[in-house]
Amino acid sequence: MLYEKGRRHTVSFTLNDTPVSGEAEPRMLLTDFLRHEIGLTGTHVGCEHGVCGACTIQIDGEPARACLTYALRMEGREVRTVEALADDDDALSPLQQAFRRNHALQCGFCTAGILMTLDAWLKTHPNPTEQEVRETLSGNLCRCTGYAAIVRAVMDFVREGRHA
Amino acid sequence: MKPAAFNYIRAETLDEALDALAEYGEDARVIAGGQSLGPMLNMRLAAPDVLVDIMGLKDLDRIEFADDGAMAAACVTQARFMGRLELRRAQPLLHEAMPWIGHVQTRSRGTICGSLANADPAAELPLLLATVGGAVIAQSKRGQRAIAAADFFQGMFETALGDDELLLAAKFAAPKPSSGVAFREMAERHGDFAIVAAAAVADADGVTLGLGGIDAQPVVTRFDGLLARDAKAALTDHAKTLDPQSDPKADAAYRRRLARELGLETVLKAMERRHAV
Numbered sequence: 164m165l166y167e168k169g170r171r172h173t174v175s176f177t178l179n180d181t182p183v184s185g186e187a188e189p190r191m192l193l194t195d196f197l198r199h200e201i202g203l204t205g206t207h208v209g210c211e212h213g214v215c216g217a218c219t220i221q222i223d224g225e226p227a228r229a230c231l232t233y234a235l236r237m238e239g240r241e242v243r244t245v246e247a248l249a250d251d252d253d254a255l256s257p258l259q260q261a262f263r264r265n266h267a268l269q270c271g272f273c274t275a276g277i278l279m280t281l282d283a284w285l286k287t288h289p290n291p292t293e294q295e296v297r298e299t300l301s302g303n304l305c306r307c308t309g310y311a312a313i314v315r316a317v318m319d320f321v322r323e324g325r326h327a
Numbered sequence: 328m329k330p331a332a333f334n335y336i337r338a339e340t341l342d343e344a345l346d347a348l349a350e351y352g353e354d355a356r357v358i359a360g361g362q363s364l365g366p367m368l369n370m371r372l373a374a375p376d377v378l379v380d381i382m383g384l385k386d387l388d389r390i391e392f393a394d395d396g397a398m399a400a401a402c403v404t405q406a407r408f409m410g411r412l413e414l415r416r417a418q419p420l421l422h423e424a425m426p427w428i429g430h431v432q433t434r435s436r437g438t439i440c441g442s443l444a445n446a447d448p449a450a451e452l453p454l455l456l457a458t459v460g461g462a463v464i465a466q467s468k469r470g471q472r473a474i475a476a477a478d479f480f481q482g483m484f485e486t487a488l489g490d491d492e493l494l495l496a497a498k499f500a501a502p503k504p505s506s507g508v509a510f511r512e513m514a515e516r517h518g519d520f521a522i523v524a525a526a527a528v529a530d531a532d533g534v535t536l537g538l539g540g541i542d543a544q545p546v547v548t549r550f551d552g553l554l555a556r557d558a559k560a561a562l563t564d565h566a567k568t569l570d571p572q573s574d575p576k577a578d579a580a581y582r583r584r585l586a587r588e589l590g591l592e593t594v595l596k597a598m599e600r601r602h603a604v
Contacts, residue, residue: 228362240419301430
């Protein structure tokens, strides 16, 4: 099926456990769709060519760059953004709490992408070494913290934060 | 940066994808994971009129490990291939090198075949296929053909694929018994494209060395009957024959030196591992 350029087409998928539907031109990035069509601005836009990791979300449970995905490609998929982490009363998730305890963010621009990477990755790597954490974080650029506090937060979460 | 406008075809069958490629030819590009093509579209280094999305073709999600090699069909992601337990024994070089490809967040979507078809001179997968050997299967409405790894890469972002052909699968040849392998890479950050990458396979008769980031396509050289004590001289001579480009990341002299040093390290490591078997 061909979706013509310059026209808006309907796309439907599951966003943070809720069905959503909207309209997008074929070239519309998922980042812009989430922020401008849906109105969820937790997903940040940095380099827009897959390098910085600020826009990292989860597609079918795996961390992925929202800027390297066109909204129409999400038809029928499951997308999770940083808005899914806190519960309905806005209580922070254990991973977010570990970030807070360890001062793992300063300006916070990169944080959403880092959290969505780690939230997915820690499910398949529940007991990582510090080196493995650093390698995984290499896909998310942070220009404030020097990463030390972020790594500390992850190791804190791994040790005890999970049950906090 | 936003891509230029394109028509989007979500292929539901292989025939639909092949029909689109036959109809639109050079105006069409295939998109699978979009981790190589996506950045090029966003930066408008590529601006196809039609994007043919094949990621919904479940038949192209196959992985096969056979005696003569490991096969990944068009939609197999790098993460899924890396996750296969057979990889360490069947393709030790890929097992060692694949963590260097991009990041967790790009390997989850990026495909093996997509990186090969994109043919970035600094990407790891083209280097790995060229070094271990094997073939890709190209499919079009005209039929199917195998293209040997050595003939596939034809220049910077250029392959032997025709405008109407889809890269259906890639097959990495099985290593000879008791081969040793090694991989090294120098990049600005782990997961970035290589400044220079070196991959070596040592067997009973000699060593094959592949170098990425040096030329428009992987440079693969065979050193027959090489002895460890002669490796340094051989790599010094080899580096002198290379003609790398200068770019803002690294100048030609630095790349040549990396080729010599990383080449020597991987060759010696591969030989040592062969003896250890």
